[in-house]
Every structure is written in C-alpha cells, then in structure tokens.
Amino acid sequence: MRARRGSRFGRIGLMVLAAAFTLTFAATTWAQTPAEINAALNAAYAKYKDIKEGKNADYIPALAKVNPNLFGIVLVTPDGKVYSVGDIKTEVSIQSISKVFTAAQVIQEQGLDSIANRIGVDATGARFNSIIAIEGVRTVVGAGAPEMNPLVNPGAISSTSMVKGATAAEVWKKIIGIHNDCAGRTLTVLQDVYKSESDTNQRNQAIGALMLAYGYIKSNWQQAVDLYTRQCSIGVNAKDLATMAATLANGGKNPVTAKQVIDAAKVPGVLAIMATAGLYDDSGKWLYRTGLPAKSGVGGGIIAVSPGKFGIAVISPPLDDAGNSVRAQKAIADISNALGGNPYAAKSR
C-alpha cells in the first residue's frame, strides 16, 4: 500500500517536474501567438501602404516598369507557419538578395573560410556597385587582400565565380538549386529583367574585369558576370522570400519542406555577412534599429532573419538613396520590434 502510494506520489512528482520544465522551457523560447503576429503584420501594412517615399530603380530599365504600389508582407516561423498581408503572389526580380544564397552555396560546398579568405567579410561602407571601394581596399590593405564582402557587387560577382562546375550550366544548376531549395519551389528567371540588365550592365562588367585583375576572380569573369546577372533576375514573390529567410532562421532547414539545405553550423557565417553589408552603406543604421541580419534587392524586396524566431520578407519597389526599399525597411522594423525579434535584446532576470 505504502509502496503504491509512494509510486503515485512519485508519478505526480514527475508530472509536476515535467510541467515546471515545460513552463521554464516555454518561457525561454519565442511565445508570440498567431493573433499577435497577424496584428503586427496588419498594423504595419495599414501604416505604410499609402506612403509615397522612394522611387523604383531605373538604371535597369525593366525595374522602372514594375508597379510601385505592389506591397506584400510575409512572416514564416521555424515550425512552418506562414503569416501574410497584402500581395504575396506577384513576382519581382530577386536582385541582390540572391547574393546571400549564392554565397551560402559557396560556403556550403567549400566551407566558411573559402569566402573569408578569397573575398572577405567586412563592411565596405560603400554603395553596392562602388568601384572606389575596390580601389580603396587595394590602396589601404594591399593587393588581393580579402577586405570585400560577398553581398556587394564586386564580392558577389566573385562568389558567383567560386561556385564549382565544369560548365556554366553546371554552375547555374547549383545556383538555382539553392534558391529553389530555400524557397521550397521551382523558381524561374524573369527573362525581360535578365535581358534588360544584360543590355545595360557595363558597370558590372568593369567590376568583373577588375576583380579578375586583382585576383578575387580566378578565370572567366564574363561567365561570372552573366551568371550573376541571371541569378539577380530570378522571379520571387513575398512568400518565396520569407521562406528563404525562414530557412536561415531555422538553422538552414526549410521549415515548410523540412529539407536541410545549408548545414546549421554554416548559417551564422551567412547571417554575419548580412549583418555587415546586407543593406550596404546603411547596414549599420539598420542593425542599430533592428538587430536583424537582412538583405535588400533593387527589385524592392528585403528579407530579414530573427534566428530561431522568424524569417520575414517585404516587397515594395520604391527605394531610398542607398537602394533599399522604403516601405520594407519601415514595415520589418515595426513588426520585429512589436514581436521581440531583435536578437541582441535580452530580458534581465
């Protein structure tokens, strides 16, 4: 009898312990309800949908024709739940956001040191297509010194050149492959954007040639510039981008398809280059306000990652002077702040 009562108390004790453990564990994880997440998205959408600041990119003629009123917000959590408001279906070109995933492909196949040693992982503090930044690095640090970043054009064209493959088709298969795996569907190139940028990308061709001359690109800079232009022309909607961001928020595993795309140990390096150069010369301001690794594209998209909590994406084409979507920056900052997304913010005990 005593023994039985003892075992019942033992079971109750175990249940109490388990409940205490669950409560403690839950208290240390992100605990936003779906209603809170939807409220944060809806509030940001309503607040910013009518603002008129910024202007579509027009140095790539096809981008000037995109509807400037397009506005969609999607947040995806590591358990694969998708929250959205606005236009989540219309595709824009991914542009510079592709730089993250091509760099991730290089890191995945060749390790974290490959990018750090060949290109560098520092902030350039310069515009995304700055040629002065290339010369500045050489002048200050010396020939071939890796002080660039794979998320600005010179570093990005160089990281595209690093993806291994005997032919351009083999390299492209890997580049589009990692984008597809992170988005969780088969993406396609927007041919009008690809043609428009190919016809007008003389500046990137100059950057490619310079990066070859200075040793960042080892051979065939023309192929690297062409594949880079193609990767920038991949069509994505806000849901694709948010799923890609959520893959990074979830240790490299796509939370919707459950495919492990990037080794978890390599993801912090990818997030670090987003923190140092994701919003170009405004990366510091952005990090100061949000704490979120992020990446913008001149097509109007921005992705941001709150590790372990959510990936978020906004598409809205009008850009500020640095080339970052005006509405997307404002909406993501508000939503993340409302939901406690800043990874630097810890509650004191």
Ligand code: DON
């Ligand atoms: O190379 C370019 O200029 C474009 N394909 C990409 C630039 C870009 O997206 C910069 N983003 N904010």
